[in-house]
Amino acid sequence: MWRSVRSIRSFAITLVLGGAALIAHADSTADREAFRRLYLQRFPTVEIDQFVLGVYAIDAKLREQYESINEFPPYEFALDEGEDLVLKRFANGVGLRECLAKNDNRGVNQYPYFDAATGEIVSLSVAINRCRERNGEAPLNYRRQALAKTLAALNFSARGTRRSVTVGHDAKAQAAYASGKAHFYMKRGQLNLSCADCHVTAAGKHLREQTLAPLLGAVNHYPVYGLRWGALGTLHMRFVGCFEQVRAMPAAPQSRIYRELEYFLAVMSNGLPMSGPGIQR
Amino acid sequence: MSNSIKVRTSVRNNTVTVRMLVRHAMEVGGVRANGERVAAHFIKEITCTHNGKTVMVGHWGAGIAKNPYLSFTIRDAAVGDELRIRWVDNQGGIDEFATRI
């Protein structure tokens, strides 16, 4: 339906922007296909769903040890406590799940998501603390066990679902995705290494007596019980550790850069099984 | 849950495999890198009985891993039999758990 010239121009602009958004949207889908292809070609005997186990998907001897420990996972006590924490109502009587349901009834597998209202990536940890604060409770410390246990319980209940995080048409969501992607490929720290250098280019190779983990699906098994800690660790704590390992100044857990990285990795892991909490050395 | 013992059993013919996970720091003790002194805190003895008879005693040192795992197999056991697990640590801590196969 033709209208005034102005309308045609704005229509054309909308088409171009819409087209650009479509192209940008196709980028993240294309990125994921490329990400998958890369790992599937590098590790041709590994079935794609197995990649959620990280290094245990690609190394048979490490996998054996993992399976041995997974026979009776050491995280079970922490998981029980996490379930108690999830069920414990706030002082005002509201429960965590009912509060989280207000985020468009998103399942755990649909986190993190881009919140158009605030222009921010909302991770499950941030959503938990928003719920707590909205209901008069103090937020949980992102580095401590109470939050990690809560994440463990919520992720455990999401087993059987698959990661469902895609980048929408919103230009700001596109920008957040692009930013997360850029951070993933950006070299940093005194060692001048990017996430991709170790976990894409060198995935499967040895560094400091360890096998470098592939990252396809890796976010899906967090939080992890680290045998080296005897406790749970969250994804953002792992980001902090990684930054320290390349001698870069780490950001704080749940800072924007880490939420964007998480978003990028979740988009790359879209469609793969939710498998937290996990076990790691 | 204050209970520190989780037990799973699987029965095949007259044989029962018992698997358990115990929540305990199993701390070796000593001085940490930051100078902090940590006391040794570990399970010294874990005893398992089957229908009141002792079937396994584990004498442990701090060399058993944190959140210890233990598995063993008992013959002449059946569904419904009682299993009791009890541990004592070097600081006088104890816990006990009873279950039926």
Place this chain on the structure above:
Amino acid sequence: MLAGRPVEAFQTETVDQTLHALFGDVTIPISDKIRIAAADLAENGAVVPIKIEIKLDDVEAISIIATKNPIPLVAKFVLGPTTAGFVATRIKLAASCEVIAVVESADGVFQARKPIEVTIGGCGV
């Protein structure tokens, strides 16, 4: 009546002293009826899964010794008459070493040894 805690053996700091505290001055023959199932290269020395599978008759006790641990004796399991010759647990290894399983059975005392390498893990945080 199952034996009490081998107190002295949990204080000795060398393998020889530990074996002496447990068994006195005896030579313990190697037996191929004792199998130590564990990874050749443990991913993390803090938690090393290990299984001891024994084909000897009437196993009475299983001792696990890690030769490079500050206290080599990790555990001594004393078994009742209806308990099979098998134990699985998770141990700490301070360094790459030999793990020794010493089994006391109706047929005598025997041992098996398995070297296990431990990586220190420089990248983990």
